[in-house]
Amino acid sequence: MYLNSIIYLKLLLFSSIQLLNIRTVQATPLYIFKEKIDKIEVIDDKFLYPADTNLDIDLISYSANYEKSNNSVLIQWTVGSQVNNRCFTVEKTTDGSTWIKVGEVEGDGTTSVTINYLLTDNAPVPGVTYYRLQQTDDDGKQTMFSPVAVNIYPDQETIALYPNPVCSVATVHLYLPNKRTIKISISDESGRNINLPVISACMTPGCNLIPLNTALLHAGVYFLVTSDGTESHSIKFLKQ
Numbered sequence: 001m002y003l004n005s006i007i008y009l010k011l012l013l014f015s016s017i018q019l020l021n022i023r024t025v026q027a028t029p030l031y032i033f034k035e036k037i038d039k040i041e042v043i044d045d046k047f048l049y050p051a052d053t054n055l056d057i058d059l060i061s062y063s064a065n066y067e068k069s070n071n072s073v074l075i076q077w078t079v080g081s082q083v084n085n086r087c088f089t090v091e092k093t094t095d096g097s098t099w100i101k102v103g104e105v106e107g108d109g110t111t112s113v114t115i116n117y118l119l120t121d122n123a124p125v126p127g128v129t130y131y132r133l134q135q136t137d138d139d140g141k142q143t144m145f146s147p148v149a150v151n152i153y154p155d156q157e158t159i160a161l162y163p164n165p166v167c168s169v170a171t172v173h174l175y176l177p178n179k180r181t182i183k184i185s186i187s188d189e190s191g192r193n194i195n196l197p198v199i200s201a202c203m204t205p206g207c208n209l210i211p212l213n214t215a216l217l218h219a220g221v222y223f224l225v226t227s228d229g230t231e232s233h234s235i236k237f238l239k240q
Helices: 002-021
Strands: 057-067 072-093 100-111 115-121 127-137 142-144 148-152 158-162 169-176 180-188 199-203 206-213 220-227 232-239
Touching (some): 057 148, 100 127, 199 206
Antiparallel strands (some): 057 072, 072 100, 072 115, 127 142, 158 169
């Protein structure tokens, strides 16, 4: 009797631990959602997931889709009901730790009407980007929903710097449709080249990630310039 009780308690404890650590839900397309996310495996460029029902808003769906025709990401979500909802904020990350604000959408206070919301990211970063939704009540209380992942692979050369603004170290996200040698340099607002080591390397097709040390730059506005000897591209960034 005593032995059976111990076995029963061990089984009950094991089951409780399993329920606390991982919860699997059905999504479109299918993916695994963990209560405490360490990593999300990218399966497609669109994800939908149901929300927690014990919240001030009833989040029916949330998705992010890359639109290759205009190189943008469309973030959409549907809310079934909401209570004292001030606003929604969408943030993104490429490394899972540094989150940058994409934009904010005004909430609709208290209502039981189903409402569709959308926001467009017109400066997507090539590669895999995670987008998360945050909701803020009138009293300042915030609720964070789990992120969704988007594969961003444009048809033409695309360059982005993340994070931007940058403190001391950033990553250049350079997407190339074909193999070529690229030179990367930095110039100030007047177009004068900054005396920093120039990066020159043969880049492969797809998304190339190049670390960039900006610790020696003074605070201000700069341009990151890429050139293959025939054409060049530039993006503006802010050094804090």
